[in-house]
Amino acid sequence: MLPDIDAVTRDDLIRLITRYRLRLIKRLSQHFVVDPTVIRDIINHVPSGSKVLEVGTGIGVLTYYLAKVASQVVTIEIDGRLMRIAEQVLRGLDNVSLVQGDALRIPWPSADVLVSNVPYSITSPLIIRIIREGVPRALLTIQREVANRLISEPGNDDYGRLSIITQCNYSVSVLNTYAPDSFYPSPEVYSSLVVMIRKEPCYSDMKILESTTNILFRHRNKVLRWVLNKYIGPDAVNAVANAGVNVNTRVRQLGINELVKVADSLKPFINSIVNHD
Structure with missing residues (x-):
């Protein structure tokens, strides 16, 4: 004892x-x-x-x-x-x-x-x-x-x-x-x-959020536009920009709410994201 x-x-x-x-x-x-x-x-x-x-x-x-x-x-x-x-x-x-x-x-x-x-x-x-x-x-x-x-x-x-x-x-x-x-x-x-x-999760699909951040934070000091172009393409850049996210922001400066918007915008491109995980 x-x-x-x-x-x-x-x-x-x-x-x-x-x-x-x-x-x-x-x-x-x-x-x-x-x-x-x-x-x-x-x-x-x-x-x-x-x-x-x-x-x-x-x-x-x-x-x-x-x-x-x-x-x-x-x-x-x-x-x-x-x-x-x-x-x-x-x-x-x-x-x-x-x-x-x-x-x-x-x-x-x-x-x-x-x-x-x-x-x-x-x-x-x-x-x-x-x-x-x-x-x-x-x-x-x-x-x-x-x-x-x-x-x-x-x-x-x-x-x-x-x-x-x-x-x-x-x-x-x-x-x-x-x-x-x-x-x-x-x-x-x-x-x-x-x-x-x-707490209540900020996003319902953790697989998409994990895949998105996995790609983005490989180049945390690059601007978002550059990373999206490198791994997915210009259509993804347009989708994210249309969601109201500044694609000229450096990845490491993106807040969680912005990253949720990015992840949601990239849903149509999920196969491309998973293939790069």
Whole structure:
């Protein structure tokens, strides 16, 4: 049994992790939370009694504390070695279900909240799946740079496809940022905790919006007319211009409402777009 969340210390968590003398797998981007502040920040944003889906069980520390506030926790871990340790750490908690598998591939149960100390190697694919699954709320610890992309506005260096697809479907806020030594082993970057709350999507056909932004943001600094001509043709330029979008605007300066108009205008050209994806 772990100490109460208000009493647990960084030393407690490091001792627990190092006890097992794990050789971590680099390609899985394995970093464990050892700063109780991170855990408390997450727990404080999980509604009491909610159903939680956790991606990346690790050895079960965060899972343990989630189980104290949630009615049910389903937690997914790809590494069988970690799963066996988590089974020991979580023994006796009857509201936790452990699933071994690749969280990007296996079916997800319905949940009120998805929580993840995200392995850096799967950050973007996981966010895209969250959006496609329509998860009501997500609490993610991710690289600070990716967090900046999620909340970035048109014209900023961080603004891109992930900003648009996410903001079209979710309200996103950065709750806190943590130094590398909040995790073990320490990554080379700072991490941020973000909350994503589902809202009415800005566009009904995400396939078209994803395909459109995929093409446009290959050349984010070019004007829209140039990109459309290169990949689709002058008819697409005319269609977009007729929708009221300035085709002489640089791609990185297009707001979400403008991009929705672009995507809608390109519906007749969808086959050309998909062929370039």
